[in-house]
Amino acid sequence: MHAASPGPGRRRPRLSVAVGKSGQVLANGERLTPSVAERLRTEMPLLAGMVAFYENNQLAGRGLDGAPEDGVMPLLPPSAPDPMPPLDEKALADAQAATAVLVRQGKVSEPAGAMVIPAQRDGVLFAVGGRDGELYVNGRALTQQWADALRSEPPDLASDVTRLQAMRAEWLDAPPEDRTLALAAGCTDPNCLTPH
Structure with missing residues (x-):
């Protein structure tokens, strides 16, 4: 998974990119379809080149290969969890x-x-x-x-x-199926309460 930002000192816009199990590129949690890519370029003109890069990579079947280093960093594993907040x-x-x-x-x-x-x-x-x-x-x-x-x-x-x-x-990415219990083991973060 990669996260891109326009450079130091700026927090937004941010582009998080991953590859799903099917090989589909996911940008900010959505499949990188042509319409999603176009919307992201409109919403984040500073990152339009990165969106185009990942879109082209997807078309070529290269996923995240060759991602430029400027403004792109691998996401670090989560740090130790914060104390459990009180439940609202x-x-x-x-x-x-x-x-x-x-x-x-x-x-x-x-x-x-x-x-x-x-x-x-x-x-x-x-x-x-x-x-x-x-x-x-x-x-x-x-x-x-x-x-x-x-x-x-x-x-x-x-x-x-x-x-x-x-x-x-x-x-x-997969055919629809009953996902009622799919989240039961989906969160390993201690700050996440499951099942409830």
Whole structure:
């Protein structure tokens, strides 16, 4: 996995790139399709060249091979976890209620395999796999729009949203299947509570 930024002293924009099990290049948790590449070039003009590089690599079947070193760095393994933050019971109850709607709609058979990720202050991510192969977080499918909204509040869970997006992108590489219990062993971070 690579992470690219426009240079020192700047935090945004950021481009995280990985290769899924199928060989598909994933950019910021999404499959690097032509429409996604075009959108990323529009949203991040400073990284347009990097997007084009990874798009061309994908077309040539080279994945991440030959990534330029300027502004690109391998992601380091996670450091020791922070102490477990207190769980925001109200945010958890709201997310569980939204997930219960998915259960009633038949999209999720039950939230037994849920992944619960608490924020340092207020907020929580409550992720469940669906019967349709979708990944739902806080009661909604993890589309790019929903992921962006989740990143803004609470912001300290932004990297967890990106991890969930990458997981969803890998799931979409395979035929849809019941993913209800797929998250039960999906989080090795001690700050992640699963199953719940």
